[in-house]
Amino acid sequence: MSTLSGLPLVSIALATMISAFIRLVQTMQLRQRVEFGHTGVRELAELSGVTDPQDLQDVFGPPGMNRVWANVNLATIEAKRRLAGSLMSDPRLHWYSIAAGIGAFIINHWSAQILLMIAAIIQSGAWLSATRLPK
Numbered sequence: 001m002s003t004l005s006g007l008p009l010v011s012i013a014l015a016t017m018i019s020a021f022i023r024l025v026q027t028m029q030l031r032q033r034v035e036f037g038h039t040g041v042r043e044l045a046e047l048s049g050v051t052d053p054q055d056l057q058d059v060f061g062p063p064g065m066n067r068v069w070a071n072v073n074l075a076t077i078e079a080k081r082r083l084a085g086s087l088m089s090d091p092r093l094h095w096y097s098i099a100a101g102i103g104a105f106i107i108n109h110w111s112a113q114i115l116l117m118i119a120a121i122i123q124s125g126a127w128l129s130a131t132r133l134p135k
Contacts, residue, residue, distance in 0.1 A: 009116075016097050016123050017098050020095070020123055024094045026089075027088075027089045030043045034077065039068060040068055042133070044060060047088075047089045048081050048082060049083060049088065050080070050082060088130055094123075097123055100118070103115060104116040
């Protein structure tokens with residue numbers, strides 16, 4: 001008998017996979033905005049994990065016209081990324097979470113369930129970090 005079975009396993013796996021999918025879509029949209037040169041406070045804060053607007057200016061320099069950082073690219077953001085930024089916008093973590101959810105459905109073993117719980121904690125951390133983003 002495994003630790004999780006039935007409804008709890010299905011609920012946790014589905015919630016984790018849906019959460020990861022939503023985070024992947026949001027990250028894709030934010031990355032596109034940065035590539036097009038529309039890097040604002042929201043994009044910088046979520047992709048880098050720097051949540052205080054004053055810290056954003058300290059880390060990335062002052063914004064240009066219309067509060068847009070035109071000189072910042074994805075490589076710069078990833079180089080200065082903090083833990084919260086990794087939790088919110090690292091696609092590898094979200095793909096891992098989706099894989100862990102699928103693996104928990106396929107493999108009925110305690111190790112798959114431990115991996116699912118780690119994925120659920122990662123997704124919870126991402127959403128918790130997102131609550132600290134500037135409005």
